[in-house]
Amino acid sequence: xxxxxxxxxxxxxxxxxxxxxxxxxxxxxxxxxxxxxxxxxxxxxxxxxxxxxxxxxxxxxxxxxxxxxxxxxxxxxxxxxxxxxxxxxxxxxxxxxxxxxxxxxxxxxxxxxxxxxxxxxxxxxxxxxxxxxxxxxxxxxxxxxxxxxxxxxxxxxxxxxxxxxxxxxxxxxxxxxxxxxxxxxxxxxxxxxxxxxxxxxxxxxxxxxxxxxxxxxxxxxxxxxxxxxxxxxxxxxxxxxxxxxxx
Amino acid sequence: xxxxxxxxxxxxxxxxxxxxxxxxxxxxxxxxxxxxxxxxxxxxxxxxxxxxxxxxxxxxxxxxxxxxxxxxxxxxxxxxxxxxxxxxxxxxxx
Numbered sequence: 001x002x003x004x005x006x007x008x009x010x011x012x013x014x015x016x017x018x019x020x021x022x023x024x025x026x027x028x029x030x031x032x033x034x035x036x037x038x039x040x041x042x043x044x045x046x047x048x049x050x051x052x053x054x055x056x057x058x059x060x061x062x063x064x065x066x067x068x069x070x071x072x073x074x075x076x077x078x079x080x081x082x083x084x085x086x087x088x089x090x091x092x093x094x095x096x097x098x099x100x101x102x103x104x105x106x107x108x109x110x111x112x113x114x115x116x117x118x119x120x121x122x123x124x125x126x127x128x129x130x131x132x133x134x135x136x137x138x139x140x141x142x143x144x145x146x147x148x149x150x151x152x153x154x155x156x157x158x159x160x161x162x163x164x165x166x167x168x169x170x171x172x173x174x175x176x177x178x179x180x181x182x183x184x185x186x187x188x189x190x191x192x193x194x195x196x197x198x199x200x201x202x203x204x205x206x207x208x209x210x211x212x213x214x215x216x217x218x219x220x221x222x223x224x225x226x227x228x229x230x231x232x233x234x235x236x237x238x239x240x241x242x243x244x245x246x247x
Numbered sequence: 248x249x250x251x252x253x254x255x256x257x258x259x260x261x262x263x264x265x266x267x268x269x270x271x272x273x274x275x276x277x278x279x280x281x282x283x284x285x286x287x288x289x290x291x292x293x294x295x296x297x298x299x300x301x302x303x304x305x306x307x308x309x310x311x312x313x314x315x316x317x318x319x320x321x322x323x324x325x326x327x328x329x330x331x332x333x334x335x336x337x338x339x340x341x
Contacts, residue, residue: 080304081301
């Protein structure tokens with residue numbers, strides 16, 4: 001089987017038509033392929049998130065990761081950009097929807113696309129994946145331990161985001177949720193509340209919470225990495241996208 | 248979750264970043280996930296000059312224990328320095 005992939009930095013039209021940096025990884029076979037927008041975690045558009053983006057390409061998906069901090073810090077290193085974005089309260093929700101929408105449009109317009117597109121996000125990106133899925137017409141969404149879908153940031157936190165669980169009835173696609181049972185943001189209680197909202201709204205979803213894992217268990221370069229949870233989580237992702245995104 | 252309470256402090260001084268020395272205008276202090284330190288959470292300090300862009304940053308990530316030791320060392324050092332030197336330095340004189 002021909003398995004070549006290509007990965008490169010591109011520019012795409014995000015919110016307001018702004019050209020933003022993004023990282024594209026795609027299989028070089030004829031396809032047609034499903035598409036994934038990878039929404040990076042709070043620490044930014046970093047090497048590990050680019051590796052995740054390439055992993056989707058290696059598994060037969062066109063994948064693009066927009067640099068959500070491009071406007072605050074064009075050309076800066078990911079950690080400096082994350083610090084700058086953190087200082088201004090994170091990415092505004094409207095801008096996120098525009099940036100992800102632009103990435104989805106870019107992917108669906110690729111000649112080898114099957115027309116289906118989904119999102120996956122980690123940490124703050126988990127909430128943003130849910131936000132995209134209640135705001136845009138998508139085919140599948142994955143929320144990896146996104147905080148503040150349910151619940152409000154404590155007083156004094158610089159992050160300017162609010163709960164969006166009330167938007168659950170607008171969810172446009174099936175949702176896969178992957179959580180750490182030892183995480184406190186989101187806590188197991190908050191995950192249960194989101195699960196109830198999805199059930200009440202009659203949505204298609206599946207949630208998995210891993211014992212022995214906390215926040216950021218997919219982050220291979222951090223002490224939070226939990227290989228057992230991450231390996232099983234990846235399998236759940238392949239199963240889920242295989243059902244809803246692959247041709 | 249990846250972000251917790253941030254204390255911002257106006258500072259006067261200089262820092263040495265990836266492209267050399269620059270003038271500092273503020274510091275952010277927060278307890279959060281580190282980028283590099285081998286710990287789940289660290290006390291992070293960013294010494295910044297936002298006017299010079301996001302790359303004008305000197306960052307440190309310290310374990311809670313070492314951050315407390317550093318804070319005590321700073322206080323002890325200032326307390327042991329001759330008061331007239333500390334006062335004149337605070338006023339910008341040398």
